[in-house]
Amino acid sequence: MTRMLEPGSHNQVITVAHLIGRWGVGGLEGQLAQVVNRLPPERFRHVIVFRNGRNAVGPRVRDDVKIVCLDDPIRNRRWALRLAKLLRTLKVTVVHNRELFTVSDTVAACRLAGVSRMAFSFHGFTDSVPVPNVATRWLWRRALRRYQARWAVSEAARDAVAETLRVRPETWSVLRNGVDCERFCPLGGSGNEDTSCAGTSTQAQARGSLGGEHCGAHARRRLGLPTTRLVLLAVGNMTTVKNHRLLLESIWAANLRPDRYTLVIVGHDRLDGELQRWASAKLPEHDIRFPGPVGNMPDWYRAADVFVLPSRSEGLCNALLEAMASGLAVVATDVPGNREVVRDDETGLLAAVEHPAGFGALLRRVVADGRLRRRLGHAAREHVTTEYDINRTVEAYARAYEGLCLRR
Numbered sequence: 001m002t003r004m005l006e007p008g009s010h011n012q013v014i015t016v017a018h019l020i021g022r023w024g025v026g027g028l029e030g031q032l033a034q035v036v037n038r039l040p041p042e043r044f045r046h047v048i049v050f051r052n053g054r055n056a057v058g059p060r061v062r063d064d065v066k067i068v069c070l071d072d073p074i075r076n077r078r079w080a081l082r083l084a085k086l087l088r089t090l091k092v093t094v095v096h097n098r099e100l101f102t103v104s105d106t107v108a109a110c111r112l113a114g115v116s117r118m119a120f121s122f123h124g125f126t127d128s129v130p131v132p133n134v135a136t137r138w139l140w141r142r143a144l145r146r147y148q149a150r151w152a153v154s155e156a157a158r159d160a161v162a163e164t165l166r167v168r169p170e171t172w173s174v175l176r177n178g179v180d181c182e183r184f185c186p187l188g189g190s191g192n193e194d195t196s197c198a199g200t201s202t203q204a205q206a207r208g209s210l211g212g213e214h215c216g217a218h219a220r221r222r223l224g225l226p227t228t229r230l231v232l233l234a235v236g237n238m239t240t241v242k243n244h245r246l247l248l249e250s251i252w253a254a255n256l257r258p259d260r261y262t263l264v265i266v267g268h269d270r271l272d273g274e275l276q277r278w279a280s281a282k283l284p285e286h287d288i289r290f291p292g293p294v295g296n297m298p299d300w301y302r303a304a305d306v307f308v309l310p311s312r313s314e315g316l317c318n319a320l321l322e323a324m325a326s327g328l329a330v331v332a333t334d335v336p337g338n339r340e341v342v343r344d345d346e347t348g349l350l351a352a353v354e355h356p357a358g359f360g361a362l363l364r365r366v367v368a369d370g371r372l373r374r375r376l377g378h379a380a381r382e383h384v385t386t387e388y389d390i391n392r393t394v395e396a397y398a399r400a401y402e403g404l405c406l407r408r
Contacts, residue, residue, distance in 0.1 A: 265289070325384045
């Protein structure tokens with residue numbers, strides 16, 4: 001249990017304003033929701049402020065968490081004025097910004113509102129963030145010097161933002177993402193899982209065999225998935241940075257037998273059907289499914305045998321942590337954010353980026369070898385429960401916010 005530091009007054013509650021670009025379904029929003037839901041309400045209040053998607057629906061948060069849309073265009077000074085008014089009205093103690101585009105306007109808003117404690121955290125680059133020019137980098141660096149704390153969700157994310165902004169990595173601290181290891185766990189684990197299956201004693205045994213009735217069959221039937229083939233699962237909105245095209249090309253290059261597996265790609269389609277068209281043209285006999293965004297993610301992980309992550313870059317992928325906590329064998333690209341979590345041939349398998357033949361060879365290997373899947377899945381679960389449990393993340397944020405309030 002974390003000992004809470006006093007922010008200057010024994011009875012003062014810290015009100016944190018979380019600034020993000022949009023409110024919807026995504027790793028950043030999910031991570032934010034986990035933290036605000038778990039920070040003790042007697043010590044912290046929260047308001048989530050976003051700019052895009054007025055009618056968007058994001059993760060579930062506590063009833064006492066305010067969600068506000070200030071949907072003005074980027075670099076609109078009226079947005080800074082509106083934000084300042086909101087900060088004053090809600091008596092915000094700490095502003096935690098997660099969006100590089102608004103670092104300067106947030107400084108202006110905090111100055112107007114009299115908020116002296118600001119933190120910025122970096123979660124990774126997305127397709128929508130262009131490479132900044134020299135003038136933009138200078139503006140961002142100048143604004144970020146006004147923030148009392150600069151955080152990144154992983155060492156890889158810290159190094160990426162430092163390289164982009166041309167600053168020293170040591171000027172940033174790492175506050176890792178975390179995963180709920182009780183909610184995301186293997187069947188027979190420590191969560192509220194379905195343990196009504198018969199015929200095998202552990203999920204690891206079930207995932208070692210191909211076909212037949214196994215513990216994941218109940219989840220598969222609920223989700224309309226086959227029970228006689230391996231299920232490969234990818235989770236993440238379909239964008240160029242998530243690079244699901246590499247996954248399809250790898251299956252084609254490896255010549256995987258269609259009767260051995262089903263591939264499921266979960267997430268919003270932001271590529272206008274490009275992946276579906278490619279799969280129909282190149283892999284017409286293969287069972288490749290695109291269910292879109294879904295609920296009850298633990299069921300999808302429990303229904304799967306292998307998690308695949310073909311990203312071009314990652315800060316720290318929440319879906320990767322969830323899959324590993326669920327005891328899945330992982331095949332991922334060897335990019336810094338993945339490499340920081342996945343130890344090659346120990347807690348997962350890593351393939352070179354943009355190399356369909358190499359990624360495909362690993363898929364063939366993990367599909368063919370049940371013992372390998374069991375070994376990788378068990379080690380993955382052990383690793384994330386030790387290093388990435390969400391309770392450690394929440395404690396780190398509690399200390400960080402209270403530490404900001406102790407500063408003069």
